[in-house]
Amino acid sequence: MIAARLDGRTAVDAANDLIAHWPGQQVTTDEAALAEHLRLSGATTVRHSFVMRCSPLDADLIDPSPSRLRLADLPRTADPGLWAPILPSWRAAFPPEHPDHLAVDDADAIAFFLPLIDGTELGPLHSASTLLIDQAGVPVAGIIINVRSHERWGGPWIADVWRDPSLRGEGVGSMLLRRAKALVAEDGYDALSLAVTAGIDAHRAYEREGFTVVLESWRLQLPGEAT
Numbered sequence: 001m002i003a004a005r006l007d008g009r010t011a012v013d014a015a016n017d018l019i020a021h022w023p024g025q026q027v028t029t030d031e032a033a034l035a036e037h038l039r040l041s042g043a044t045t046v047r048h049s050f051v052m053r054c055s056p057l058d059a060d061l062i063d064p065s066p067s068r069l070r071l072a073d074l075p076r077t078a079d080p081g082l083w084a085p086i087l088p089s090w091r092a093a094f095p096p097e098h099p100d101h102l103a104v105d106d107a108d109a110i111a112f113f114l115p116l117i118d119g120t121e122l123g124p125l126h127s128a129s130t131l132l133i134d135q136a137g138v139p140v141a142g143i144i145i146n147v148r149s150h151e152r153w154g155g156p157w158i159a160d161v162w163r164d165p166s167l168r169g170e171g172v173g174s175m176l177l178r179r180a181k182a183l184v185a186e187d188g189y190d191a192l193s194l195a196v197t198a199g200i201d202a203h204r205a206y207e208r209e210g211f212t213v214v215l216e217s218w219r220l221q222l223p224g225e226a227t
Contacts, residue, residue, distance in 0.1 A: 011034045015034060023223065024224045026220065030215055045218060050216050051214050052206050068135050076117055087106055126184060128184055129143060145184070155192075157194065193214075
């Protein structure tokens with residue numbers, strides 16, 4: 001994926017250069033004018049998203065989990081038997097009509113999670129990462145937090161958070177976020193960040209928990225055939 005910037009050029013010139021040199025490729029940009037001119041030139045939006053950040057953090061605020069749920073560790077290996085009970089709640093949270101839906105089989109779903117769990121994609125897994133398990137022993141929600149070394153968005157980063165839709169209205173999402181904020185604050189961090197797709201309910205939920213937009217970005221598919 002190509003990171004696209006204006007770098008002193010007009011948005012029209014930058015868009016033309018990208019399409020000429022990288023046909024069929026995906027690019028990301030936080031330049032609104034560039035994204036607009038790429039779309040006008042035939043590019044399609046793959047994802048429109050925001051980076052959100054909560055800072056400062058409150059180390060004293062940890063909501064207890066609902067009485068019928070308990071915390072559990074995430075699997076640290078690709079063992080399908082360990083992941084099989086987890087994937088249904090994750091799939092339910094991101095159904096086909098959801099913009100973050102991944103149409104993958106179990107093996108590919110595990111392949112999506114494992115680089116987050118072992119830290120190879122975004123950095124070491126933070127101890128605030130957890131599953132929530134119901135009284136029947138079924139995982140119904142989870143959160144994955146990595147500690148990024150990214151130059152711009154370094155520190156704790158929520159790589160994924162989900163809950164089964166049957167838990168809507170029980171405060172599970174808020175509890176996971178508040179617990180995460182408190183635990184990363186206890187470790188000396190002053191901010192917690194994440195990326196969220198524009199236009200979904202989670203955006204407003206994060207705002208209620210003190211997250212604010214610090215960056216808007218677009219991932220676009222350029223027109224033409226990749227060479």
